[in-house]
Amino acid sequence: MAVYAIAFIAYAIDLARRSAVATQAADAAGSTAAPAASETAVGGAGTTVVAPPKRDAVTVAYGRSPSLRVGVALTVVAWLLHAAATVTRGIAAERVPWANMYEFALTGTLIITSVYLVVLVVSKHDLRFLGTFVTGLVLVLLGVAAVNFYVSVVPLPPALQSAWLVIHVFVATSATGFLALGFALSVVQLLQSRRETLAASAKTVKQNFLATLPDSSTLENLAYRVIIVGFILWTFTLMAGAIWAEAAWGRYWGWDTKEVWTFIIWVVYAGYIHARATRGWRGSRSAWLAIIGFSTVLFNFTVVNLFFKGLHAYSGL
Numbered sequence: 001m002a003v004y005a006i007a008f009i010a011y012a013i014d015l016a017r018r019s020a021v022a023t024q025a026a027d028a029a030g031s032t033a034a035p036a037a038s039e040t041a042v043g044g045a046g047t048t049v050v051a052p053p054k055r056d057a058v059t060v061a062y063g064r065s066p067s068l069r070v071g072v073a074l075t076v077v078a079w080l081l082h083a084a085a086t087v088t089r090g091i092a093a094e095r096v097p098w099a100n101m102y103e104f105a106l107t108g109t110l111i112i113t114s115v116y117l118v119v120l121v122v123s124k125h126d127l128r129f130l131g132t133f134v135t136g137l138v139l140v141l142l143g144v145a146a147v148n149f150y151v152s153v154v155p156l157p158p159a160l161q162s163a164w165l166v167i168h169v170f171v172a173t174s175a176t177g178f179l180a181l182g183f184a185l186s187v188v189q190l191l192q193s194r195r196e197t198l199a200a201s202a203k204t205v206k207q208n209f210l211a212t213l214p215d216s217s218t219l220e221n222l223a224y225r226v227i228i229v230g231f232i233l234w235t236f237t238l239m240a241g242a243i244w245a246e247a248a249w250g251r252y253w254g255w256d257t258k259e260v261w262t263f264i265i266w267v268v269y270a271g272y273i274h275a276r277a278t279r280g281w282r283g284s285r286s287a288w289l290a291i292i293g294f295s296t297v298l299f300n301f302t303v304v305n306l307f308f309k310g311l312h313a314y315s316g317l
Helices: 001-031 064-091 103-123 130-151 164-201 216-249 259-280 282-305
Strands: 039-042 047-050
Touching: 001 064, 001 103, 001 130, 039 216, 064 103, 064 130, 103 130, 103 282, 130 216, 164 216, 164 282, 216 259, 259 282
Parallel strands: none
Antiparallel strands: 039 047
């Protein structure tokens, strides 16, 4: 957690530097533009003051940043330590380390970081700016898990002693990793879209780190692709859970609270994909649907697990 915290600070410093670079670029663009405002005489010496030009949205080419490189390097180090902690928990338990809420949080946050690092490698876009959101989310979830969810290693209940524990929960955590990244992209998309709207309406735009990021359309397309992968994995999670329920309890579906919320999450993301693909819901509307979808994921993991009773209560999942 300490390494994640330092990485978060490094990413935050990079965002601040991006804002400074964007402001400098806007000032440079404004100084070369012809003054549009009228001059006003001041005093007897004939000194004049020229109203500064209105600064619209400026796109800035942003190169490598030392703080950004440090943030990514520390994220890799944190991931290695995180993986070691997860593996040692599994060795101590003599099983896969995701049989209760603490272990699920430990493994789930590891996979969120893993998805982020893999996407940095395979994506043609520079998405390192998402490090602030990813490390911040992981840090919060790990902190909550360590403080509120920690439990000692205990034997598995009979219903969890199944190969489906490995398959079902691992796929669910993988889906959560992709959906979390889609959530982060959608949040940035909304901020970028608002900035672009202000610029299109000829209003003064405050230059910040958004000027160094991809446009809202690119962010939306990236979020859509990532969420598609997460949705496919979540669909398999739903199917695998039904098969496991039949093996453990003799029925595929029983309207258990956890089952219902797993289905609700699936419906929300199915609605997101359908609305964007067939109804033309693009821009802010699709971003809000993606944010609502991940909110249901967090609700399922926190409120449903802690305050609703059901067949899944004994496992902490």
